[in-house]
Amino acid sequence: MSSHLLLRNARMGLGGPVRHVLIVDGRVAEVSADPPPRGGAVESVDVAGGTLLPGLWDAHVHSLQWAQARRRIDLTSARSAREAAELIAPHAGPAGLTIGYGFRDGLWPDAPHKSLLQAVAPGRAIALVSNDLHTVWLSPAALAAVGRGEHPTGVLRERDCYDTMAELPPPPAAELDRWVAEATTAAAARGVVGMLDFEFADNVADWSRRVAEHRIDVRVTCSIPKDRLEEAIGRGLRTGDPVASSAGLLEVGPVKIFVDGSLNTRTAYCEDPYPGTDTRGLLETGPDELHGVMSLAARNGIASAVHAIGDLAAGIALDAFERVGCPGRIEHAQLVRAEDFPRFARPGLVAGVQPAHAPDDREVADLHWHSRTGRAFAYADLLAAGATLELGSDAPVAPLDPWDGIASAVTRTDDDRPPWHPEQALPLAVALAAASRGRTGIRPGDPADLMITESDPAALEGEDLRRMPVLGTLLGGRWTHRRSI
Numbered sequence: 001m002s003s004h005l006l007l008r009n010a011r012m013g014l015g016g017p018v019r020h021v022l023i024v025d026g027r028v029a030e031v032s033a034d035p036p037p038r039g040g041a042v043e044s045v046d047v048a049g050g051t052l053l054p055g056l057w058d059a060h061v062h063s064l065q066w067a068q069a070r071r072r073i074d075l076t077s078a079r080s081a082r083e084a085a086e087l088i089a090p091h092a093g094p095a096g097l098t099i100g101y102g103f104r105d106g107l108w109p110d111a112p113h114k115s116l117l118q119a120v121a122p123g124r125a126i127a128l129v130s131n132d133l134h135t136v137w138l139s140p141a142a143l144a145a146v147g148r149g150e151h152p153t154g155v156l157r158e159r160d161c162y163d164t165m166a167e168l169p170p171p172p173a174a175e176l177d178r179w180v181a182e183a184t185t186a187a188a189a190r191g192v193v194g195m196l197d198f199e200f201a202d203n204v205a206d207w208s209r210r211v212a213e214h215r216i217d218v219r220v221t222c223s224i225p226k227d228r229l230e231e232a233i234g235r236g237l238r239t240g241d242p243v244a245s246s247a248g249l250l251e252v253g254p255v256k257i258f259v260d261g262s263l264n265t266r267t268a269y270c271e272d273p274y275p276g277t278d279t280r281g282l283l284e285t286g287p288d289e290l291h292g293v294m295s296l297a298a299r300n301g302i303a304s305a306v307h308a309i310g311d312l313a314a315g316i317a318l319d320a321f322e323r324v325g326c327p328g329r330i331e332h333a334q335l336v337r338a339e340d341f342p343r344f345a346r347p348g349l350v351a352g353v354q355p356a357h358a359p360d361d362r363e364v365a366d367l368h369w370h371s372r373t374g375r376a377f378a379y380a381d382l383l384a385a386g387a388t389l390e391l392g393s394d395a396p397v398a399p400l401d402p403w404d405g406i407a408s409a410v411t412r413t414d415d416d417r418p419p420w421h422p423e424q425a426l427p428l429a430v431a432l433a434a435a436s437r438g439r440t441g442i443r444p445g446d447p448a449d450l451m452i453t454e455s456d457p458a459a460l461e462g463e464d465l466r467r468m469p470v471l472g473t474l475l476g477g478r479w480t481h482r483r484s485i
Contacts, residue, residue, distance in 0.1 A: 004024050005477055006020065006043065007020065007023070007052065008035055011047075011050065013052070020034070021052060046485070047471075050471050051453045053451050057193065057402075057435065058392050058395065060198060060394045061196065063197045065396050069101045073100040074100075075087055076102040080109055081113065081116055086120055092121040092124035097142060100129070104264055106263070107364060112154075114139055126139040129165070137155050157261070159284070185480070187401075188218060190400075190402065191470045193451070193480075194220065196220075197220050198223045198256050207222050207246070211246045222250055224256065224302065226256060233296075239253060239303040254303040254305040257305070258307045259285050259308045260281055260283060261284065268313065271310075271337065281312075286316075287316050290316065291323050294328070305330075308333060309334045310335055314335070315337060328350070330352065331352045335376045336375055341385040350388050350390050351388065353390070354391070355408040357394065359412070361377075380426060391405045391409065403467070405431075407465045410425055410426060432457065448475075449475055452473075452485065453469065
């Protein structure tokens with residue numbers, strides 16, 4: 001039986017006219033100045049001047065880590081290693097593992113060390129995860145639990161961090177799935193209709209299980225970790241293909257490949273050394289290996305998503321896309337050499353950027369990328385060069401809330417500090433489109449993946465834009481969030 005939903009008196013986009021929108025079987029069927037005749041089977045909702053916009057996508061999420069971070073001890077306020085240790089100590093119980101999340105040590109006056117955690121919570125198993133997910137700091141008891149009791153500092157970065165986190169005892173799988181499902185509902189309340197999941201897991205299998213067992217309120221593009229590429233090829237997975245038995249919610253995504261590390265851990269691979277050191281960061285995947293992996297993926301219908309934060313890493317990623325000649329994504333692109341901006345205009349290439357990171361990391365960038373920050377988080381320059389931008393959060397590095405990223409992209413700040421490099425701000429319409437997978441309007445035939453905001457975003461700025469009230473979200477014409485309408 002067909003489903004019909006009529007949205008009456010909806011403002012169509014930024015500063016647009018008020019119209020009536022008929023949705024039939026999950027798609028926009030009609031946009032009209034006069035309401036169409038109402039049949040008995042039509043649900044009619046008066047939007048009362050709320051603004052109707054394409055639903056939002058978060059183009060870079062780590063779903064499991066985000067779901068867990070929502071329940072971990074918050075360390076974002078710590079201004080030193082000692083302060084972080086003191087924040088976690090009251091929560092460290094005699095049994096089990098206590099996990100904190102969100103510390104940033106790039107500006108700390110002291111160094112994290114296992115002895116600090118032992119001093120404030122003797123014998124307790126503690127793991128503290130950095131905001132950028134590239135560092136984990138463990139107590140002696142936690143180190144012993146993962147067979148690393150002899151580690152000299154308890155601070156593990158990059159590959160050692162990822163391997164160690166995988167060895168820590170997780171919550172029960174059923175509980176994790178419930179947490180992830182709840183996180184999708186929370187995202188829908190912010191207008192989110194989809195996300196690209198870069199979790200280090202078998203995302204196709206994990207999300208298939210969640211869709212079968214839980215209400216999932218977003219569409220998910222399921223990436224493939226580099227170390228699962230051959231397995232994915234063997235299973236016949238191809239980027240863009242729908243995942244069977246997922247009710248249209250899931251599709252296969254790209255393979256994720258790391259070229260370098262991150263800014264906060266000083267492992268982003270850069271042309272200039274980090275101040276006071278002779279290191280330029282970490283080259284995790286060199287040019288020849290990157291070319292080989294991307295070529296293998298492309299031959300088997302799998303696109304590549306290449307993590308590149310430093311300017312040398314971005315250049316290596318661009319070289320690889322040119323050599324292989326395939327479509328794909330460069331994730332982060334936080335620092336770019338001047339000569340590389342035009343290369344982002346390559347057809348089929350997307351720059352997946354996270355604007356909330358710019359205000360979060362501005363002080364660290366000013367310190368470690370001194371004199372180069374004019375080309376850091378340079379979204380306006382990427383846009384002017386012809387790049388295709390998609391906005392993400394990198395949740396849990398930033399909250400899974402596209403309005404946070406949109407506001408940061410437009411204002412280049414997130415508090416009372418003056419805008420940081422305001423010349424790199426994006427126009428609101430551009431930021432909204434980049435947060436909506438390129439959708440700029442609502443037309444007959446479009447999927448009814450939509451959101452209704454209380455105010456016209458064009459009338460708001462700063463914190464009002466960041467905290468945008470969302471009245472309703474529709475996924476294929478199904479309400480995933482509804483408030484006051």
